Amino acid sequence: PKVIHLKDYQVPDYLIDETHLTFELYEDRSLVHAQLVMRRNPEAGAGLPPLQLHGQDLELISLALNDRQLGLGDYEVAEESLTLQPDAASFTLDSTVVIHPESNTALEGLYKSGSMFCTQCEAEGFRKITYYLDRPDVMSKFTTTVSAEKHAYPILLSNGNPIASGEEDDGRHWTTWEDPFKKPAYLFALVAGDLWCVEDSFTTMSGRDVALRIYVEPENIDKCQHAMDSLKKSMKWDEDAYGREYDLDIFMIVAVNDFNMGAMENKGLNIFNSSAVLARAETATDAAHQRVEAIVAHEYFHNWTGNRVTCRDWFQLSLKEGFTVFRDAQFSADMNSPTVKRVEDVSYLRTHQFAEDAGPMAHSVRPESFIEISNFYTLTVYEKGAEVVRMIQTLLGEEGFRKGSDLYFERHDGQAVTVDDFVKAMEDANGADLTQFKRWYSQAGTPRLSVSEQYDAAAKTYSLTFRQSCPPTPGQSEKLAFVIPVSMGLLDGQGNEIALRLQGEDASVGTTRVLAVDQPEQTFTFVGVSEQPLPSLLRGFSAPVKLEFPYSRDQLMFLMQHDSDGFNRWEAGQQLSVQVLQDMIGQHQRGEALQLDQRLVEALRSQLEDESLDQAMVAEMLSLPSEAYLTEISEVADVDAIHQAREFARQGISSALFDLFWKRYQANREISRQTPYVAQAEHFARRALQNIALSYLMLSGKPEVVAACVDQFEEADNMTERLTALAVLVNSGFEAERDKALASFAEHFKDNPLVMDQWFSVQAGNTQPGGLERVQQLMQHPAFTLKNPNKVRALIGAFANQNLVNYHRADGAGYRFLADQVIVLNKLNPQIASRLLAPLTRWRKYDAGRQGLMKAELERILASGELSSDVYEVVSKSLA
Ligand code: HT7
Ligand code: ZN
Numbered sequence: 001p002k003v004i005h006l007k008d009y010q011v012p013d014y015l016i017d018e019t020h021l022t023f024e025l026y027e028d029r030s031l032v033h034a035q036l037v038m039r040r041n042p043e044a045g046a047g048l049p050p051l052q053l054h055g056q057d058l059e060l061i062s063l064a065l066n067d068r069q070l071g072l073g074d075y076e077v078a079e080e081s082l083t084l085q086p087d088a089a090s091f092t093l094d095s096t097v098v099i100h101p102e103s104n105t106a107l108e109g110l111y112k113s114g115s116m117f118c119t120q121c122e123a124e125g126f127r128k129i130t131y132y133l134d135r136p137d138v139m140s141k142f143t144t145t146v147s148a149e150k151h152a153y154p155i156l157l158s159n160g161n162p163i164a165s166g167e168e169d170d171g172r173h174w175t176t177w178e179d180p181f182k183k184p185a186y187l188f189a190l191v192a193g194d195l196w197c198v199e200d201s202f203t204t205m206s207g208r209d210v211a212l213r214i215y216v217e218p219e220n221i222d223k224c225q226h227a228m229d230s231l232k233k234s235m236k237w238d239e240d241a242y243g244r245e246y247d248l249d250i251f252m253i254v255a256v257n258d259f260n261m262g263a264m265e266n267k268g269l270n271i272f273n274s275s276a277v278l279a280r281a282e283t284a285t286d287a288a289h290q291r292v293e294a295i296v297a298h299e300y301f302h303n304w305t306g307n308r309v310t311c312r313d314w315f316q317l318s319l320k321e322g323f324t325v326f327r328d329a330q331f332s333a334d335m336n337s338p339t340v341k342r343v344e345d346v347s348y349l350r351t352h353q354f355a356e357d358a359g360p361m362a363h364s365v366r367p368e369s370f371i372e373i374s375n376f377y378t379l380t381v382y383e384k385g386a387e388v389v390r391m392i393q394t395l396l397g398e399e400g401f402r403k404g405s406d407l408y409f410e411r412h413d414g415q416a417v418t419v420d421d422f423v424k425a426m427e428d429a430n431g432a433d434l435t436q437f438k439r440w441y442s443q444a445g446t447p448r449l450s451v452s453e454q455y456d457a458a459a460k461t462y463s464l465t466f467r468q469s470c471p472p473t474p475g476q477s478e479k480l481a482f483v484i485p486v487s488m489g490l491l492d493g494q495g496n497e498i499a500l501r502l503q504g505e506d507a508s509v510g511t512t513r514v515l516a517v518d519q520p521e522q523t524f525t526f527v528g529v530s531e532q533p534l535p536s537l538l539r540g541f542s543a544p545v546k547l548e549f550p551y552s553r554d555q556l557m558f559l560m561q562h563d564s565d566g567f568n569r570w571e572a573g574q575q576l577s578v579q580v581l582q583d584m585i586g587q588h589q590r591g592e593a594l595q596l597d598q599r600l601v602e603a604l605r606s607q608l609e610d611e612s613l614d615q616a617m618v619a620e621m622l623s624l625p626s627e628a629y630l631t632e633i634s635e636v637a638d639v640d641a642i643h644q645a646r647e648f649a650r651q652g653i654s655s656a657l658f659d660l661f662w663k664r665y666q667a668n669r670e671i672s673r674q675t676p677y678v679a680q681a682e683h684f685a686r687r688a689l690q691n692i693a694l695s696y697l698m699l700s701g702k703p704e705v706v707a708a709c710v711d712q713f714e715e716a717d718n719m720t721e722r723l724t725a726l727a728v729l730v731n732s733g734f735e736a737e738r739d740k741a742l743a744s745f746a747e748h749f750k751d752n753p754l755v756m757d758q759w760f761s762v763q764a765g766n767t768q769p770g771g772l773e774r775v776q777q778l779m780q781h782p783a784f785t786l787k788n789p790n791k792v793r794a795l796i797g798a799f800a801n802q803n804l805v806n807y808h809r810a811d812g813a814g815y816r817f818l819a820d821q822v823i824v825l826n827k828l829n830p831q832i833a834s835r836l837l838a839p840l841t842r843w844r845k846y847d848a849g850r851q852g853l854m855k856a857e858l859e860r861i862l863a864s865g866e867l868s869s870d871v872y873e874v875v876s877k878s879l880a
Pocket of ligand 1: 209264298
């Protein structure tokens with residue numbers, strides 16, 4: 001397979017000013033007529049080079065240049081292209097192709113999801129629809145006519161505004177849509193189906209009325225209100241926070257059941273995985289409600305960060321994704337609890353992105369090369385990319401960042417640009433120099449930042465010395481120093497913040513400040529420090545690094561109590577838990593009896609006792625670091641020791657704090673009983689604490705707790721309480737209660753695929769022995785199919801990523817199972833196959849026996865026949 005390099009980028013030889021498409025949709029084939037108004041790109045030089053259009057799986061029916069039909073000798077069709085020789089600098093090219101959406105299981109291009117037609121064109125799916133210059137720097141004005149049988153497809157949608165429609169004698173009808181904004185082909189969308197819609201409107205800051213519509217299959221019409229509310233909040237927030245207004249007269253969202261990712265920001269016609277739109281109390285958890293709000297916002301925000309200003313090439317993907325994730329995180333923080341949002345994001349980043357950065361697919365936020373771009377929609381491009389934007393904001397300040405974004409939008413509206421253009425706008429608006437900072441875009445790997453302190457009581461000075469390093473990653477053995485913004489403060493013996501004055505400064509500057517660490521080794525000295533302080537470092541997780549400071553357990557407990565930074569209070573608790581758990585992992589490995597350090601229990605007790613604390617944060621504090629995180633921070637991960645140590649700690653905490661858990665559980669459950677479901681932060685918080693308390697309580701096995709759990713399962717009016725009760729029962733030894741609950745849940749929700757996904761996931765996550773056999777059996781369930789990505793993620797993905805003790809069975813059966821599924825999916829849906837592979841690629845983390853077994857499965861996949869570029873790239877890089 002061909003490797004594409006950033007360094008080889010060239011401007012396009014030709015441009016497409018106008019794109020006129022007509023789709024004739026039928027059950028056994030579809031016809032696509034494309035009229036492209038084209039011209040030579042003046043920036044590309046002189047002469048008329050051959051025109052090479054992208055195209056894949058297309059059956060060419062006719063081709064005409066300026067109305068002249070072309071014959072076989074006039075053009076050349078290859079597997080992925082069509083080449084012809086233009087005879088003038090401006091011309092019109094007409095083509096007709098036949099495609100087969102009805103048999104498209106890859107869910108890329110035009111495909112069928114159930115009975116509806118829909119599209120997914122990012123990154124390179126448009127070339128499966130028609131011959132085109134399918135690259136983001138070719139931007140065109142689109143007019144699209146969709147024609148289909150009226151009874152089966154009453155709704156015909158595309159980008160922009162509807163400008164004409166009509167009926168034909170044969171039962172077919174058509175609608176023409178015109179998008180006044182030029183856009184790259186990856187933002188094209190089409191939908192045809194029997195859909196109902198929820199309608200609303202939004203008045204923009206300049207007083208324009210925008211029609212808002214969410215289209216769903218009729219049975220889901222009662223699950224759209226939360227997404228609609230989220231959309232209106234997002235539109236308002238983008239006006240307030242970034243001064244960005246929506247630009248078309250209509251904004252549409254369509255929910256589809258079969259979708260490879262969460263959603264897609266097509267201009268004016270967002271297409272969503274139904275799991276990212278549908279939410280109501282009875283069927284969706286609090287987490288699902290928050291996910292819907294975040295994804296609706298994310299896709300909406302792309303209208304400016306991605307659509308109005310787009311990417312020059314796919315190496316610049318983080319330009320739109322990193323910035324948009326940053327924006328959706330700011331939005332979610334504003335709508336809910338900022339500290340809880342930050343804790344969730346950082347936990348996710350440190351567990352999963354740090355693992356990616358340390359694995360065989362490690363790449364920089366702006367990658368240098370790829371085989372298959374779909375493999376680069378990664379945690380590094382999205383989440384680390386967002387952290388990089390966040391660091392720019394930390395360095396420039398909120399006002400400076402806003403000046404930079406204003407300049408970026410003003411300068412580049414309507415253009416396809418690069419990460420460098422983004423950074424340049426930030427620099428120019430602030431008179432800043434971010435040259436060294438840009439290494440965050442080009443160097444892969446997670447930097448380590450080790451910190452040591454020195455206190456001089458006589459001189460009243462306190463020094464912090466930072467040493468940074470970054471491990472080698474594929475293709476990058478040496479790294480240069482990053483600019484690491486370290487937000488920090490100092491606490492005195494009473495837990496008060498100390499005013500901060502650096503040597504050479506005239507006066508102190510607040511109690512939290514940002515140190516820009518930009519050398520391999522660097523010391524900052526504070527003056528006027530009259531007692532030995534305790535540092536609070538990397539407040540708010542101000543940089544995506546692994547920070548090392550030799551805190552004692554007592555110091556961590558002190559920070560948990562006193563740090564003014566909410567994130568760092570949680571972080572101190574996590575570090576304390578990690579230290580305690582790592583001790584126990586060692587004890588297990590040495591065959592010793594496990595001992596739980598009671599300081600952790602006491603630290604958690606004080607959290608639970610203090611009813612003035614934010615309950616969501618108490619729930620976060622009580623959540624021990626996950627097995628996946630403990631794996632990530634291990635040199636060699638001992639799956640069984642990690643599981644045993646963590647479970648032992650949970651048991652110990654459960655019995656020591658039983659009475660407190662019971663009290664808080666009962667109080668919150670009582671409020672839940674009496675309060676109708678509300679999808680708002682304080683209610684999320686109450687249920688979060690209630691549910692984590694229940695999960696600890698159930699470890700006691702006491703009959704009154706089991707009865708409460710069954711009661712919560714049966715009586716709850718919302719999925720958050722019901723699903724937690726189910727998950728807790730499933731992981732317990734109470735077989736009768738568990739089987740009854742699973743059966744009644746499936747019976748009640750058998751017609752709701754998204755709820756059945758949760759039923760599959762809960763069972764896939766059951767860590768008791770026999771997990772693989774249970775998953776294999778569930779694959780035979782009538783509600784399961786490998787053709788639906790949500791089902792694959794819910795059952796197989798959840799098993800391999802969350803049920804670590806079962807997936808990593810020492811006999812390798814878990815690996816064999818995963819490889820079998822990848823081999824089948826490679827043919828059906830390569831994007832899903834390659835994503836499913838991730839847990840096999842981390843073989844270097846495990847013991848020699850498991851390493852051998854995992855590598856053998858990767859080699860078996862490699863030898864299994866014709867591999868998609870998606871799977872080939874991941875497998876071959878993992879074995880390299
Ligand atoms: N920009 C969208 C990316 C996306 C995608 C990429 C590859 C294959 C399928 C896909 N579906 C959506 C989603 C987003 O980040 O908003
Ligand atoms: Zn995005």
